[in-house]
Amino acid sequence: MSDQDTTPTPSPAPPIPTGTPPKVTNRGRAAGPADSANSETSDFPEYEYFVQPGPRGFPPLTEYLDILDVDMMKRRDESNKMDHHTMLYNSDYLIVRRGQEFQVNINFNRPYKPAEDKFALEFVIGSSPHFSKGTYIPVFPTKERQSSWEGRIINTFGNVVTMGITPAANCIVGKYHMYVGVVTPYGIRRTRRESSRDLYILFNPWVAEDAVFLGDESEREECVMTEMGIIYHGSYDDIAERDWNYGQFNFGILDACLYIMDRAEMPITNRGDPIKIVRVASAMLNSRDDDGGVLVGNWSGDYTYGVAPTSWTGSTDILLTYSSSKMPVCYAQCWVYAAVFNTFLRCLGIPSRVVTNYFSAHDNDGNLKTDIILDENGRIDRNRTRDSIWNYHCWNECYMSRPDLPAGFGGWQVVDATPQETSDGMYRCGPASVQAIKHGQICFPFDAAFVFAEINSDVVFYSRSKDGTMAPVKVNRTHVGRLILTKSPGNVTRRDITDQYKFSEGTTEERTVLEKAEEYGCKREKSSPPVADVDVVLPNLEIGVGTNFEMNIEFINNSDQQRTVDAYISGSVVYYTGVTGTEFLFLTPRVTIDPKANVRELVVVESKSYMKRLVEQANLHFIVTGKIRETGQIITAMKVVTLQNPKLIVRVSSGGKVNEEMIVSVEFTNPFSFSLEGVYIRMEGPGMMAPKSRYYSLITGGSSLTWTEYFTPERAGTSRVIATLDCPALRQVYGQASVTIKP
Amino acid sequence: MSDQDTTPTPSPAPPIPTGTPPKVTNRGRAAGPADSANSETSDFPEYEYFVQPGPRGFPPLTEYLDILDVDMMKRRDESNKMDHHTMLYNSDYLIVRRGQEFQVNINFNRPYKPAEDKFALEFVIGSSPHFSKGTYIPVFPTKERQSSWEGRIINTFGNVVTMGITPAANCIVGKYHMYVGVVTPYGIRRTRRESSRDLYILFNPWVAEDAVFLGDESEREECVMTEMGIIYHGSYDDIAERDWNYGQFNFGILDACLYIMDRAEMPITNRGDPIKIVRVASAMLNSRDDDGGVLVGNWSGDYTYGVAPTSWTGSTDILLTYSSSKMPVCYAQCWVYAAVFNTFLRCLGIPSRVVTNYFSAHDNDGNLKTDIILDENGRIDRNRTRDSIWNYHCWNECYMSRPDLPAGFGGWQVVDATPQETSDGMYRCGPASVQAIKHGQICFPFDAAFVFAEINSDVVFYSRSKDGTMAPVKVNRTHVGRLILTKSPGNVTRRDITDQYKFSEGTTEERTVLEKAEEYGCKREKSSPPVADVDVVLPNLEIGVGTNFEMNIEFINNSDQQRTVDAYISGSVVYYTGVTGTEFLFLTPRVTIDPKANVRELVVVESKSYMKRLVEQANLHFIVTGKIRETGQIITAMKVVTLQNPKLIVRVSSGGKVNEEMIVSVEFTNPFSFSLEGVYIRMEGPGMMAPKSRYYSLITGGSSLTWTEYFTPERAGTSRVIATLDCPALRQVYGQASVTIKP
Numbered sequence A, B: 001m002s003d004q005d006t007t008p009t010p011s012p013a014p015p016i017p018t019g020t021p022p023k024v025t026n027r028g029r030a031a032g033p034a035d036s037a038n039s040e041t042s043d044f045p046e047y048e049y050f051v052q053p054g055p056r057g058f059p060p061l062t063e064y065l066d067i068l069d070v071d072m073m074k075r076r077d078e079s080n081k082m083d084h085h086t087m088l089y090n091s092d093y094l095i096v097r098r099g100q101e102f103q104v105n106i107n108f109n110r111p112y113k114p115a116e117d118k119f120a121l122e123f124v125i126g127s128s129p130h131f132s133k134g135t136y137i138p139v140f141p142t143k144e145r146q147s148s149w150e151g152r153i154i155n156t157f158g159n160v161v162t163m164g165i166t167p168a169a170n171c172i173v174g175k176y177h178m179y180v181g182v183v184t185p186y187g188i189r190r191t192r193r194e195s196s197r198d199l200y201i202l203f204n205p206w207v208a209e210d211a212v213f214l215g216d217e218s219e220r221e222e223c224v225m226t227e228m229g230i231i232y233h234g235s236y237d238d239i240a241e242r243d244w245n246y247g248q249f250n251f252g253i254l255d256a257c258l259y260i261m262d263r264a265e266m267p268i269t270n271r272g273d274p275i276k277i278v279r280v281a282s283a284m285l286n287s288r289d290d291d292g293g294v295l296v297g298n299w300s301g302d303y304t305y306g307v308a309p310t311s312w313t314g315s316t317d318i319l320l321t322y323s324s325s326k327m328p329v330c331y332a333q334c335w336v337y338a339a340v341f342n343t344f345l346r347c348l349g350i351p352s353r354v355v356t357n358y359f360s361a362h363d364n365d366g367n368l369k370t371d372i373i374l375d376e377n378g379r380i381d382r383n384r385t386r387d388s389i390w391n392y393h394c395w396n397e398c399y400m401s402r403p404d405l406p407a408g409f410g411g412w413q414v415v416d417a418t419p420q421e422t423s424d425g426m427y428r429c430g431p432a433s434v435q436a437i438k439h440g441q442i443c444f445p446f447d448a449a450f451v452f453a454e455i456n457s458d459v460v461f462y463s464r465s466k467d468g469t470m471a472p473v474k475v476n477r478t479h480v481g482r483l484i485l486t487k488s489p490g491n492v493t494r495r496d497i498t499d500q501y502k503f504s505e506g507t508t509e510e511r512t513v514l515e516k517a518e519e520y521g522c523k524r525e526k527s528s529p530p531v532a533d534v535d536v537v538l539p540n541l542e543i544g545v546g547t548n549f550e551m552n553i554e555f556i557n558n559s560d561q562q563r564t565v566d567a568y569i570s571g572s573v574v575y576y577t578g579v580t581g582t583e584f585l586f587l588t589p590r591v592t593i594d595p596k597a598n599v600r601e602l603v604v605v606e607s608k609s610y611m612k613r614l615v616e617q618a619n620l621h622f623i624v625t626g627k628i629r630e631t632g633q634i635i636t637a638m639k640v641v642t643l644q645n646p647k648l649i650v651r652v653s654s655g656g657k658v659n660e661e662m663i664v665s666v667e668f669t670n671p672f673s674f675s676l677e678g679v680y681i682r683m684e685g686p687g688m689m690a691p692k693s694r695y696y697s698l699i700t701g702g703s704s705l706t707w708t709e710y711f712t713p714e715r716a717g718t719s720r721v722i723a724t725l726d727c728p729a730l731r732q733v734y735g736q737a738s739v740t741i742k743p
Helices: A079-083 A217-225 A253-263 A274-284 A316-325 A334-348 A434-438 A448-456 A508-519 A607-611 B079-083 B217-225 B253-263 B274-284 B316-325 B334-348 B434-438 B448-456 B508-519 B607-611
Strands: A047-049 A067-071 A094-097 A102-108 A119-124 A136-139 A150-157 A160-166 A174-183 A187-190 A198-202 A228-235 A238-245 A295-297 A329-332 A352-361 A369-374 A389-400 A411-416 A429-433 A458-464 A470-476 A483-487 A494-496 A534-537 A549-557 A563-574 A580-587 A590-593 A598-605 A619-628 A634-644 A649-652 A662-669 A676-685 A689-699 A704-711 A717-727 A730-741 B047-049 B067-071 B094-097 B102-108 B119-124 B136-139 B150-157 B160-166 B174-183 B187-190 B198-202 B228-235 B238-245 B295-297 B329-332 B352-361 B369-374 B389-400 B411-416 B429-433 B458-464 B470-476 B483-487 B494-496 B534-537 B549-557 B563-574 B580-587 B590-593 B598-605 B619-628 B634-642 B649-652 B662-669 B676-685 B689-699 B704-711 B717-727 B730-741
Touching (some): A067 A174, A079 A094, A079 A102, A174 A253, A217 A352, A228 A334, A228 A352, A228 A483, A228 A634, A238 A334, A238 A717, A238 A730, A253 A274, A253 A316, A274 A411, A274 A429, A295 A334, A316 A334, A329 A334, A334 A389, A334 A411, A352 A448, A369 A634, A389 A429, A411 A434, A429 A448, A434 A448, A448 A508, A534 A563, A534 A619, A549 A563, A549 A590, A563 A598, A580 A598, A590 A598, A598 A607, A649 A717, A662 A717, A676 A704, B079 B094, B217 B334, B217 B352, B228 B334, B228 B483, B228 B717, B238 B334, B238 B634, B238 B717, B238 B730, B253 B316, B274 B389, B274 B411, B295 B334, B316 B334, B329 B334, B334 B389, B334 B411, B352 B448, B411 B434, B434 B448, B448 B508, B458 B634, B534 B563, B534 B619, B534 B634, B549 B563, B563 B598, B563 B634, B580 B598, B590 B598, B649 B717, B662 B676
Parallel strands (some): A094 A198, A649 A730, B094 B198, B295 B329, B649 B730
Antiparallel strands (some): A047 A187, A119 A136, A119 A174, A150 A160, A174 A187, A174 A198, A228 A238, A352 A389, A458 A470, A483 A494, A534 A549, A549 A598, A563 A580, A563 A590, A717 A730, B102 B160, B119 B136, B119 B174, B174 B187, B228 B238, B352 B389, B352 B483, B389 B411, B458 B470, B483 B494, B549 B598, B563 B580, B563 B590, B563 B619, B619 B634, B649 B662, B662 B704, B676 B689, B676 B717, B717 B730
């Protein structure tokens, strides 16, 4: 190496700055900023010249046609909102649906002359409107110059032109601004941006060209227009109902729904596609760590830092809190996720409903097996059994075409916002075609295999030997996905839609479907252990919470020899997720049954044994297992008993009329001998009363209370006032009253 | 309301604590903790009794067969690592592949008696091993008791038993622990946990039962066993090569790859499925905000807070930095993501290769259109054109069966870890079947439609009129996805694999595929604007960076009338992403061409005009557009010129032998008149030299340097030493030298 001055010499490298590196810019990566916030806007100039300025500056465009005023015709009783089924939205803006004409009036400074005047309505959305991206759409009154949106002059009267505009049936859904621009030879003069000319364009289930078109009027009425719903819960044997106010038309809800997409940084250009919107929302409705989602899940029973999931009466509070605080709302369980998702979907105009699946296999990762481990004596091994059958699980169905899939998979699609343990490490699910699930075509996106397993898993009982190996001793192929319910359109009864998801048990079609699913990687239990010749049956029970009760367990010997069963009878309190809390009862009777005979084993349960240990939603879970001495066979039976809670009594004054004050009262009596502490009562009624709540620090045993409120109904029709009572010792106490309001 | 003392009275609700709510526990939601960290372990007891303790405590299990020692036979030259193709891993542990037998020796305290002694090898992985989850696997030496793994006694010699174990071909991949347990009538006595009995089980492309089986030996050798690769870049007309040391066998890399899955909280039970592993990794290799991914993307040119993407020579530094700091590594661009992903895949035993697609349509969200907007005069409107054709883009292919899809879609799968603007708002892509992409079957997961658009988009030139409407004037259907390259197996030449992704242009098959893709929602430009009768052609150029050059632009008049073109000739510096930097040249000649004649327009480019403005990777982008006066037709031509950088000269001393010291020198001369500042030089060579770097604060114009290092090769064979030089003013200066090491 030479030693000249110019020879470069190495030196210690400068330290790389430590700490979190600064946010990297988009420079070099993309030509423009991402357009992913509907709340961001760009301003078009009032004067836009085509020509270079002359010696005396720009020509005065004011010589041409001038726009004095624009009327968006946005009152609830005007034809736009009536024709577009948007009259219920509590909003100051025009709200219309795509693929269908709406009207605006433009007042010029003189009569419009088609031969010489040239003007356009310009619709823009997002921060960087581009024609080729569908975020800038000029609409002309003449046929010659058309874009994907159609325009026509409906009427001229004096200086006023009535323009009809038909947005494309696949246009972006969200909040637009409308400019009116007059085109001159020198440039464009246009209206200044003013919020009165903002408008919302929604999905349109009423037009055949829209991807969310739904032909059935009664379903459309229910799944788009209805605010008050019923969500089914409880257990398969003992179905319970929960009223819910979706509140999709309440003030601020539509903006909150658009905010959810903004918060997800969903590109504006994707927001015309219902498939993409529901997929983003299914991820965004749940919040995990600090990802900014809407609802924090909590199944722990400790809700100190928020509202107990059982305490909510509707979605309004949740969505408005989220959009104003911009923080996740505490807390949710599955029906809260499904209910708020339903509000989101109906608010945007995507037909949707909440469905409940009884005995839902969870966290299953697409495997068709749920394992219950018994020891060599037939007793359940709780350490080795990872519960994953929920007593029930709620998800949503939304209605849309699926152009991304082969023909036949449009229609109802499952979406689910409840955070689950998915293979992707992502908390989202769907849209999965219900038709694809029913036919085992689970190779198609999104997450059809996961939903298929939720309704079709086998429950496999294993016997574990001392050296750690396990052998299947019983396979129950009918337990999971026993019943799928949703509310009937137009009334308050339940509708069994199990047959939309599954062919009947035992049919050829059912077997074919399961084989098809196995082709796509679903694993089933292949073994068929011999069926024991003794059955054990647990009775159906309706038990009020806090009462003592008896239970007759029946052992049926189907063989023609005597049988002796070493039985294990276990009673536990259980979460609706199927997760077991404390065991409060454990018996080990030996039962001897004569050939072809029955024996009943009486079990007495005292309220004091379970009351102190009750967890969420007051379920008791009884498992009977046992080993038949003569044959070594294992027998099993399971039953979830939902304890009946006391009720709230809701009374509404009679003779309701729009804009006339009414009275509602909520009554409650503590039926227990102990006091209830930290009690919240909430009530609300769509179109009548915003959510209200009251707090009682103490309700002593046996005491009663009455809460009276005044309210003024805003619109006519039949609706309901719903109320909940919730405290750590007693969850999900409900009451409701129907109200008919005359115009 | 009564006023008795017991009547509950409402009171203000207690405030909900503000601030971030505490992390919600899993209680009520799941019975056990999620098992999603391979690094977490659980300890089995040394003595596990089946019986209750008697009056004198537990019986002394020490009377039975005792285990003195276990030999995992894990030396590189022992049969396990040789047979399982894992001899190259620099690791102290046994590393084997699934679906194939390996051996261990167990030294008992006396000869093993099959008739009376009973023992098992117990393999465990994760923090809560369960038989039914495949995370606890007992393996017995006898045929009677078998689980999904097979065991047999290969040999007994004195007190030593040689056991053969064949893990299931679909077992979980990761780090296991092996216990040896002796089963007695009273309980199990087993070895204490000790890290020497840890072992890694990997994917096995050599056995037909494994989902990643690859039959071709030369491809297996390349795509699993080869550490040194070539990644193609540059431009379609001027392909450049980049050497890369994947380093999948280097010390610590396998643990780093497992850490990536742990960091993603990927459930252990999913880690036997290559589909799920590659999908998780495609998300996890990029870091967005604070999600803990491996690499931070940066295309901005400012790399103050990390290492310039062009400066890396291999994956080792990146993965070891990530696994030790547990922080994202700065910075990456597409080839860095693809290269590190390739290391991850090869390290776990999934066959993989890096491919390069020239003219890759990006951020396209599955639409088959890239729009370029011209004004009414035919000049490009840069404000309205959102560039989204990358000069090239790199992704990975990995080889596996696809049991989740219909037959025919196994084989090579596209995965891509470069963060893209996807509809999901998620930065992940694939696995997408190459066969499905080729046949337009883009309805199948994952992200096939997205990859299809990257190689099949149309480029549409629009002319924008003054009132904002646009009309297509030219559609180029062949520009995008022009060429797809990967390295040939076994040598250093390139292999054109375009035909694996696309049928030939103009064939019936090609048209059918595009129609099929349209059925699944891909949108194409339908219009076919008339082709102009004047062509414009830009020449191919090989230009050294910093030189002046001339360019002859040819205008060809195909008509039999005179044509006059008002042309716009624009030269810009451009990122490899296609994003345009500064325009350094702009000419507006009027060109008159006789009927059926050519005219050449000479353009002179001086180095001073572009040198100061050069951005990443030294590309110049020339666009010629224009309008034919006589017909109003628009003509266009584009060309990317990759400037040739100076080279590093790498020299290695001759006569290399394993474990004998050698010398390597890197020489560089600054060919410019200006100084280079802040210069890093890096070099490394697989099996010879770990990554090293040197920093020079200043290299004056015209000066030379030589960097000399000593190294000691660890293994025989042919390899390369590669070097890079990188500074803000000059990126991607490379050099390399081949080395043959004798044993």
